[in-house]
Amino acid sequence: MSTDREAGTADKNRALAAAILPLVGGAANIDSVAHCMTRLRLGLRDRSLVRDEALKALPAVLGVVEDDTYQIVLGPGTVARVTPEFEALVARKPGAAPTAQELAGRGAALKAARKARNATPGKLLLRRLANIFVPLIPALIGCGIIAALGGLLVNLGWLPGVTPALAAVAGGFMALIAVFVGHNTAREFGGTPVLGGAAASVIVFAGVAKIEVFGRPLSPGQGGVLGALGAAVLAVYVEKWCRRWVPESLDVLVTPTLTVLVAGLVTVFGLMTVAGGISRAIGDAANWLLAHAGAGAGFVLGGLFLPLVMLGLHQALIPLHTTLIEQQGYTVLLPILAMAGAGQVGAAMAVYLRLPRNRSLRRTIRSALPAGFLGVGEPLIYGVSLPLGRPFVTACVGGAFGGGFVGLFGMLGDKVGATAIGPSGWALFPLLAGDRGLGTTAAIYAGGLLAGYVAGFLATYFFGFSKAMIEEYDVDTEPEPLSVTAPSDPAPAQL
Template identity: 65%
Template sequence: MADPRTIARQAVDALGGRANITDVENCITRLRVTVGSLDRVDESGLRAIDGVLGVVMDDTVQIVLGPGLVNEVADAMAAQAGADGIRPGSPERTDAAGLHARGEQIRGARKRRNQTPVKAFLRRIANIFLPLIPALIACGIIAGLNGVLTNFVTRGWAPWAAPVTPVLAAVASGFMTLIAVFVGMNAAKEFGGTPILGGAVAAIIPFAGVAKVTIAGEKLAPGQGGVIGALLAAILAAYLERWARRWAPRSLSMLVVPTFVVLVAGVLTIFPLMTLSGWLAQGIGDLANGLLQHGGALAGLVLAGLFLPLVMLGLHQALIPIHTTLIEQAGYTVLLPILAMAGAGQVGAAIALYVRLKHNAGIRSTIRSALPAGFLGVGEPLIYGVTLPLGRPFITACVGGAFGGMFVGLLNQLGTTVGSTAIGPSGWALFPLTNGSRGIGAAIAVYAGGLLVGYVVGFLATYFFGLSKAELRRLNDEGMDAESERTSAERV
């Protein structure tokens, strides 16, 4: 098992040394490292580190490690990046070097195309919500457990749980009640303001007292606008703060700037922003639900089929505000289980390649190491290490995911809504978070059915159409040649 400290030490060296690292953060699966110069980063060296599942070069260097390990490596790297005595490691290169090299070329071209203002803005929005994912997952699982116990109590199967369910409900709901505050703090920080001021302005949204405010004859509702309103309010506060600091006298800035920011941004939040963001949030909910109710199968096909390219670009995190809004409204997001089908298609495609390339030990070794993460919803190792460099298997993987999404979308259209009570995990890791209109049991069954469809279609599409006869022969011949060379070297 890979040692977090060893991974951190080798990663610091491959990232250009401690002097090149300016910030280290992590989400549920990825380590996100801000570096001074991307030119000093040894991407191949990062990929070769034992325990690293994939690398995405963007405005930050994203190192895919998987759940659990990423937290330990983040802590170790944060310590080692500022420590003396870090020496270059000597990680062993992985197999299937040709595929890795091709994947690196694709990532390099994608990185150059990806530096646009719109995509940079979306990444900033994603950075606001990433730190919230662990709490969202924890509260989602607790909410699911509480739902099961509540159902047992209602049916008389577990009377002992009656006093337990209110406690679990409070634990699960407390964070979601005040999520606007945390969004506000993170948004203010991301846009150059003071986090506590962003939180103070965003706290107006869940405040019960806004129910006494009347606009155009209608009273505001606490929580109106949700995380979208909090996001807009905090961004406004950050810009107002930066502007105020330019003109406020230095001797009075401690008093003038915070008061000005909270007062002006707070009033603007109460009047236009809560109303406008409330309309926007309601529109998102109506659109998502209407899309699946009236065109569920087609919608699922398109959404799941296009999600892998979004993951490839590293922009899938920009969907977090939409998922969070749906969770606020209904208790779960109906989009995440459908999008998770993209990973199922990827797994099916990888298994088909494993079967077809029986003489290519390098590619088969890469697939074996990446499949466990793929089953748990971490798709980058299979994308960048296997399917994308080969070309056509990436498309057949998307086809598998599309059919899995179509299955889940069709069941939504027929009345069995399937959603996730939190965001972050997918694959098998999403099972504890599933819920829907007909209860947890039905939701789990539909989600499992979608995964199975994605696996099977991804496998069949890749097995029969993923590789041309010439390419299949070439890859197997290369594998046999490599094995022959290795055997000869061992004899010598």
């Protein structure tokens, strides 16, 4: 029976991949295929071949986003299963390379314009930061949950012989995170990954405690992920210099030696001190902000986070979260920012009630809400609030009130933090930590979510629609049947 269910799921994923492929121009139009937590990311040869409206009409497609790649929002779980099926279809149907005429005209102009729009130095830097840190998120989540479980067992006095092992399992990754950051940084900047990891590993080596810089001994871990970033970037530049000037006969010996030596020494005698100071400043600034302006800061951060996600600028916060987790054991920023998702959920529920005749949009909301409660907001952003316009703004209002609620308690001395980055919404409960008991921390976070839901709902219900919008959208918009085979609605469990 289990085999039949698995076969049915595989058939549905294959059918969805088969439905998407012709709508993006077929296999011959695909340059690259990848996926993140919620999106199928496609590199296209000719953007003009994509049938956007037909794609959006597929029941399982929750929205599309155009960035450096063409991104189809399918939701967590679904995208990871559909991507291999899509890759297999592309591999089986390679097609011919497009002709010069096919690449000319409007498609080429659109492609060039898209590249120009997304190739700014700031956006490229943010993408690189994301490529460095996003692969680390699964380990951060897993280790964070194990640490929370170990702490709970210690508080309850259960399994005293097991809790030290859990602490070791959870802490091992964080103790060596600088090495992983260095590895990924070197790979992202075009160097040899293991050399980047080697240059960054000196930061966590216990022996640095015997070294004095400016009359002060270093401490293992000083500089953290920021120092690792700097060490690995420097290693890449040294390695590239060596590749240009070192004779090929000596390259295998000289290049790695000089790369690790130069980058390592500069890290020990400079970067660890500088990055350590920056890291401390980040922690002090976060603590000061919560202590003196918690409610206002939370209101602003919670209200602005959805636009940051929409623009991809939230990636700049990943190193800050990681630095705070290294320093304090948790990041106080993430629970506040997570309130943006609560505002989005409240807004979606209001849209559902305000447009009772729009069956297509209501179906999208029903499919996306389970993911929204678990903190995955992209399906609701790109499938509901952003296309409508005003509900996106009122969703931000909900996030602002939720963030202000959590920030207010930070001012009162009840910090709420997260031991890992990635999850939000209800999925963040197992990762909560703070300077009070777990019950108090969870209650404050739950109160923030409730404030976000209620504020987002009320703001959207009363201010999210004009009369003209109601007339335009409160109609039956069921799409006409497509000529391709489309899968049935995804079950909530797949979101």
